[in-house]
Amino acid sequence: MSETKKQNYLKGAAILAATGILTKIITAVYKIPVLNLLGDTGAGHFQIALNLYTLLLTISTAGIPVALSRLVSAASSTGRDRLVKRYFSVALPFFALLGLVLTLIMLIFADPLASFMGDVQGGLGIQVLAPAVFFSCVISIYRGYFQGHNNMIPTAVSQLMEALSKFIIGLLIVWLLIQAGYDSSVATAGSYVGSTIGLGLCIPVLIFLKFRFDKRSAHHRLPVHDRETAGRGAVLLQIFKVSIPITLGSSILNIMTFADTKIVMSRLQDGAHFTYEQALALYGVYTKGLSVFNFPSSLIVPVAVSIVPVIAAAIATGRHREAKGIMESSLKLTNLIAMPAGVGMAILSVPIFKVLYWNSNPIGPALLATFGIASYFMCAQLVTIGILQATGHEKIPLVTCTVGGLFQIALDAYLTGQPDINIMGSPFGTLICYGAITILNLMFINFKVSERPELSKVFVKPALCTAVMGVAAWAVYELLFKAGAETLGDGRLALAVYLFGAIAAAVLVYGILVIATKTVTRDDMRLIPRGERIANFLKIK
Secondary structure, three states, X not given: OOHHHHHHHHHHHHHHHHHHHHHHHHHHHHHHHHHHHHHHHHHHHHHHHHHHHHXXXXXXXXXXXXXXXXXXXXXHHOOOHHHHHXXXXXXXXXXXXXXXXXXXXXXXXHHHHHHHOOOOOOHHHHHHHHHHHHHHHHHHHHHHHHHHOOOOHHHHHHHHHHHHHHHHHXXXXXHHHHHOOOOHHHHHHHHOHXXXXXXXXXXXXXXXXXXXXXXXXXXXXXXXXXXXXXXXXHHHHHHHHHHHHHHHHHHHHHHHHHHHHHHHHHHHHHOOOOOHHHHHHHHHHHHHHHHHHOHHHHHHHHHHHHHHHHHHHHHHOOOHHHHHHHHHHHHXXXXXXXXXXXXXXXXXXXXXXHHHOOOOOOOHHHHHHHHHHHHHHHHHHHHHHHHHHHOOOOOHHHHHHHHHHHHHHHHHHHHOOXXXXXXXXXXXXXXXXXXXXXXXXXXXXXXXXXXXXXXXXHHHHHHHHHHHHHHHHHHHHHHHHHHHOOXXXXXXXXXXXXXXXXXXXXXXXXXXXXXXXXXXXXXXXXXXXXXXXXXXXXXXX
């Protein structure tokens, strides 16, 4: 891998990773008080409407940034600037129209859609989210264009704008509605206003950033080789050829989640014999666990997004060894982040859940423990899908995600209908779903991808370091809890103190281990900005 390409790849990943961390912190600061204000029942309303929104959003936008970034990267790296412009000019109006159609469907059929998903009071929330689909379709075209040029800053800016708007406006509206005496379904709809407004504000900002980017980069482009470009129909067909398999692969899990929501709500009532209100409250507890489960993946999504155009460009120009190096570094980075996060979440599930959601149903920590292990596989499948997409095997995730999704639906349909298991069956289905996808993706990478990554190099040492870290986290928490029980007690604040101590100890132990065992090497550190200085400070050889 050339030094410049390494720096560009990791700089892009670092920008999105930093943004991902910040936006997830903002979202967590927003979600925790919002879900506490809404209660378990309101949390159920909150997630059910989001599942529909996420499905439609994925169908309309999932494949476009990836496809556009891949096509733009390949064309730009070989000096075909006219083709780059054509990709953008064709994609923007078509997918804006698609977003408008989906927005109208959500506005007109909000109540029937909510009832179909098992939440008869969720129609208003769906209508509030409807314009966000149109805005997201437009935004996805700009993000794909910028990512194809390995410029992740506009994506980061738009993500931050949405997160801040959701936090400031959404939280304020929820609080005002609760204070005014509105029920949880109305307050939940109010929580979506911030996201919709934030996405709408992103569009003029991205238009300005593209204008400035094009103007500045005009002097640094390669000579134009494509004096004749394909027609609009041919370009749109080329975009579809790449994006449709990616969209289908990404949509499968959301389609399964959409179906799974209805199945879980139905089975909790018909099989486990809970009332509608009880089933909705249990689904709300599940939603609270899901909010923690999704956090580690926010650190991995930037890696999955960044590797696609870079690997595609390396393969397009015959730099296969460079592509292999990027695959290995992305898998290793994923394991170094996701493994300790998942294990820590599982081991410390009781204090984490009680500190965040003190007055919730006591089944919450058990849900979170299962989610913790599932979170690793959630992260791993994101990067393995990115590798398959970047290497031209974008149809494979369609198969693997379908298999994983079918596992989840089958398990959830059976387990959640058992009175003694009920909602606990759903996170277990999630674990099996993402575990199956990850294993199948790795198998296909091993058999299908030339210059495939050496998996033992990126899995063994992170797993060993994580195991020791997990033991340290458990031991320190138990020690602090026993030592402080008589003085601090076991209230929310006391648990937060014990939890902070355990996390601090785990981070310290893990940091020492990855350096002492050379899990992180000086060569790895050279791939990040100022890595040599950090390596010198930590005395990494």
